[in-house]
Amino acid sequence: MLAPIHRWIWRDRERRVQKLLRFGETETDGGRDLLRAAEVTSDPLLRRLFLLHATDEQRHGAPDIGAERLAPAGHGLDDLRVEEESDDTMLAFLHLSEKSAASRFTVYRDALGADPDTQGVFTAILHDEMFHMNYTLTQLLRVAPKRHRSHLWRARLSRLWKAYLRLASAIAGVLGGLLLMIQYFVLLPAFAWIAKRAAAREPIGWSAVPPERNEASLRRQY
Numbered sequence: 378m379l380a381p382i383h384r385w386i387w388r389d390r391e392r393r394v395q396k397l398l399r400f401g402e403t404e405t406d407g408g409r410d411l412l413r414a415a416e417v418t419s420d421p422l423l424r425r426l427f428l429l430h431a432t433d434e435q436r437h438g439a440p441d442i443g444a445e446r447l448a449p450a451g452h453g454l455d456d457l458r459v460e461e462e463s464d465d466t467m468l469a470f471l472h473l474s475e476k477s478a479a480s481r482f483t484v485y486r487d488a489l490g491a492d493p494d495t496q497g498v499f500t501a502i503l504h505d506e507m508f509h510m511n512y513t514l515t516q517l518l519r520v521a522p523k524r525h526r527s528h529l530w531r532a533r534l535s536r537l538w539k540a541y542l543r544l545a546s547a548i549a550g551v552l553g554g555l556l557l558m559i560q561y562f563v564l565l566p567a568f569a570w571i572a573k574r575a576a577a578r579e580p581i582g583w584s585a586v587p588p589e590r591n592e593a594s595l596r597r598q599y
């Protein structure tokens with residue numbers, strides 16, 4: 378349903394570069410978090426997989442030839458506190474992030490019919506994201522065979538809550554801007570009018586000082 382909007386966003390070269398640059402940043406950030414996750418985990422297999430995953434994300438975020446070759450992201454890995462996660466909660470979170478990234482990249486890839494080069498980049502990245510999505514679920518099933526469903530639900534709710542917070546702060550920003558604009562156009566003109574009226578009542582040029590003020594002695598201060 379949103380395909381025409383995505384096509385419109387990706388059509389403009391400048392918008393495309395802006396979007397890719399932001400994506401690149403998120404990917405590199407996600408790569409850093411995964412490196413930390415590899416340090417923190419005590420599970421040797423997970424460490425290996427996290428390292429592999431981190432290398433993928435670093436590669437997605439790093440410039441290849443030029444700005445246009447910057448690879449995209451959008452996992453939402455950026456709001457992750459690695460130290461507070463255990464292996465199972467980390468895997469649940471990663472699985473959902475990678476899943477949403479994979480579905481978004483599919484949309485982007487389809488919207489980029491007019492730019493086969495960038496489309497190729499998306500296709501390659503999508504392949505990696507599918508792998509990330511699948512290994513995180515397989516590993517979650519291994520480390521938490523009984524509780525994987527509840528972990529996934531908790532991760533889903535936490536993503537929903539974060540999305541709500543992002544939306545709420547965006548709305549607050551818009552409302553704040555609106556209020557300032559109303560103040561600027563409604564309150565300020567009234568004060569400007571009062572100030573102008575007061576200025577018009579002021580006499581123009583030098584005005585004579587009353588004689589009693591000239592009687593003060595110059596020998597003392599008061």
Ligand SMILES: [Fe+2]
Pocket residue numbers: 404433434437449450502506
């Ligand atoms: Fe990625």
Ligand SMILES: [Fe+2]
Pocket residue numbers: 434452475478505506509
């Ligand atoms: Fe990924």
